Amino acid sequence: MDWQQLKNDMKAAAVELGIDKIGIAPAAPFTELRVRLERHRELGYESGFEEPDLNKRTEPSLLFEDPQSIIAIAIAYPSKLQDPPKSAPGARRGILSRSAWGEDYHAVLRERLRRLEAWLQERVPEGRFLSMVDTGALSDRAVAQRAGIGWSGSNCAIITPEWGSWVYLGEMITNLPLPPDQPVTESCGNCTACIDACPTDALVAPGQLNSQRCISYVTQTKGLVTDELMRKIGNRLYGCDTCQTVCPENKGKHAAHHAELVPDNEKVKPLLVPLLTMGNREFKERYGASASAWRGRKPIQRNAVIALGNFKDTASVPALEEVLRGDPRFELRATAAWALGRIGGDSAKAALVKSRDSEKDIAVQEALGAALAAWGDESGQSAQAPERGAGRGE
Ligand code: B12
Ligand code: SF4
Ligand code: SF4
Numbered sequence: 123m124d125w126q127q128l129k130n131d132m133k134a135a136a137v138e139l140g141i142d143k144i145g146i147a148p149a150a151p152f153t154e155l156r157v158r159l160e161r162h163r164e165l166g167y168e169s170g171f172e173e174p175d176l177n178k179r180t181e182p183s184l185l186f187e188d189p190q191s192i193i194a195i196a197i198a199y200p201s202k203l204q205d206p207p208k209s210a211p212g213a214r215r216g217i218l219s220r221s222a223w224g225e226d227y228h229a230v231l232r233e234r235l236r237r238l239e240a241w242l243q244e245r246v247p248e249g250r251f252l253s254m255v256d257t258g259a260l261s262d263r264a265v266a267q268r269a270g271i272g273w274s275g276s277n278c279a280i281i282t283p284e285w286g287s288w289v290y291l292g293e294m295i296t297n298l299p300l301p302p303d304q305p306v307t308e309s310c311g312n313c314t315a316c317i318d319a320c321p322t323d324a325l326v327a328p329g330q331l332n333s334q335r336c337i338s339y340v341t342q343t344k345g346l347v348t349d350e351l352m353r354k355i356g357n358r359l360y361g362c363d364t365c366q367t368v369c370p371e372n373k374g375k376h377a378a379h380h381a382e383l384v385p386d387n388e389k390v391k392p393l394l395v396p397l398l399t400m401g402n403r404e405f406k407e408r409y410g411a412s413a414s415a416w417r418g419r420k421p422i423q424r425n426a427v428i429a430l431g432n433f434k435d436t437a438s439v440p441a442l443e444e445v446l447r448g449d450p451r452f453e454l455r456a457t458a459a460w461a462l463g464r465i466g467g468d469s470a471k472a473a474l475v476k477s478r479d480s481e482k483d484i485a486v487q488e489a490l491g492a493a494l495a496a497w498g499d500e501s502g503q504s505a506q507a508p509e510r511g512a513g514r515g516e
Contacts, residue, residue, distance in 0.1 A: 123246065126301050132193075139238055140380065141195050142195075142285060143282060143289070144195055145194045145266070146303050147265050148302045149186075149191050151181045151182070152179070152181075152268075156180040167330070167333055169334070180261075182260065182295050186250075187297075189295045189296070190298055191298060191302065192260075192265050192293050192295050194269035195231065195293065195294075196266065196271050197234065198288055198377030199221070199290060200376055200377060200378045200383060201288045201376045201377075204387075206387055207387055211437065214393070214433045215394060216358070217391050218360045219358070219362055219363045219414075221290070222390070222412050223385035226411055227413055228256055231290055231292040235253035235294055236253070239251045250297045251295070253292065258293075262292065263280050263291065265291070266291045268302075270305050273306045274329055275316070276325065277316035278329055279365070281371050282306075283308060285377055288366070288372065288376070315369060316364075316365035321337060336362070337358060338362040341360050341362065342360070346489075347428070352431070352457075355429070357433065359422050360414035394426045394430050397422065398427065398445055400423065405418075420454070424453055427454060427461050428460075430461050431460060431463075431464035435465065436465060436467050438461075443458075443462070443476075452485050455477075455483065455489075459492075459493045475494070478494065
């Protein structure tokens with residue numbers, strides 16, 4: 123078999139397979155990555171969403187018998203909305219990160235990888251393949267970097283010369299000895315725009331992220347969020363794009379050629395108030411096909427409450443009061459107390475005082491006390507909450 127020819131043919135077939143870029147990495151162990159992953163863990167920078175077994179993460183031979191190469195793929199996604207609805211007083215809107223705009227990329231990339239497997243199998247019947255996207259053990263970024271898909275940016279993202287960092291990544295380990303590609307030689311140079319723009323200083327060094335402070339991670343948690351991070355979430359309902367939107371390498375990069383990745387404006391920039399009362403069935407109907415749904419509706423609803431607080435729009439007080447009084451989930455009630463404190467004004471204070479008398483949950487009682495303290499004392503004598511710095515997403 124002429125492996126170079128097969129590789130050339132495969133790359134030529136990429137467009138017809140619905141893949142934007144294909145690169146080949148050797149299947150050797152990722153020894154440098156291993157050292158970084160160990161350090162990452164020691165420093166407490168993991169998110170908890172990573173595969174915990176570092177051997178599996180860095181040794182393809184533990185996942186696949188006799189691996190010869192890894193085929194990395196990238197699929198580009200849109201970075202701009204066409205005529206996005208405006209967020210306005212009384213009709214405030216939240217935003218999903220671009221990686222969750224279209225159909226869930228896990229499904230899209232898995233389908234593309236299946237097509238690629240079939241294409242290869244037809245030509246090499248003895249070929250064996252193990253495909254993965256995001257949830258697999260390997261580091262998708264480390265594979266992509268090694269396979270020449272793009273370089274590893276200071277914002278941690280793989281940046282492709284063609285599509286910027288607006289790409290999803292996936293890969294396939296195989297027994298086919300395809301000749302490897304060379305890594306991309308471009309780099310960030312002297313630029314530090316992403317590190318400077320990160321709202322929480324989560325990028326502690328170029329290419330090093332403290333996930334615990336990353337807003338993308340925080341929006342995907344289910345519990346209570348600290349006051350500092352709630353302010354910085356702004357109106358983000360899922361994920362965070364700031365370190366990518368400021369990147370000069372992403373300027374003008376927008377790929378809308380995959381129909382299933384084109385967003386529905388009302389879903390990705392939705393009105394916040396209706397989200398608060400969305401039941402499970404409605405959530406599944408609206409967001410079930412999006413990558414933002416994997417943690418269920420609670421984080422998105424909690425983030426909607428936070429966003430309404432950050433907008434400081436008194437028109438949202440009745441809806442937040444309803445959450446505070448009637449939502450069975452203490453995380454939602456406690457966050458609503460925070461949001462009402464942040465909005466301030468007579469009606470917000472009245473809602474907080476009313477709930478303080480009936481609320482039984484300790485965490486919510488604490489949140490009510492903290493919110494009312496903003497008026498000067500816990501019984502809430504003065505009517506206006508002090509002004510605090512706003513934090514907005516996009
Ligand atoms: C856990 C996880 C998260 C966590 C932690 C992210 C992180 N940076 O570690 C959280 C929830 C915060 C997250 C957020 C996001 N994620 Co995420 N996430 C993952 C996941 C599952 C594992 C990542 C991981 O192991 N991180 C640990 C770090 C240490 O390892 P690594 O980044 O994989 O490896 C790099 C470093 O080790 C570095 N490195 C190695 N050697 C050296 C040497 C030097 C000197 C330096 C400087 C660096 C360096 O280079 C490696 C390759 O880039 C991957 C999927 C996967 N299976 O890999 C997706 C993945 C990384 N996420 C992705 C995306 C899209 C995002 C978000 C943009 C989503 C959003 N809009 O909110 C943000 C971006 C946040 C950011 N700045 O990184 C994409 C990235 C696509 C791309 N173009 O890079 C991935 C690959 C999913 C996919 N299949 O497409 N994510
Ligand atoms: S995703 Fe947001 S919070 Fe996380 S590193 Fe990038 S800018 Fe910072
Ligand atoms: S903003 Fe600058 S430093 Fe950050 S990833 Fe982009 S080019 Fe690199």
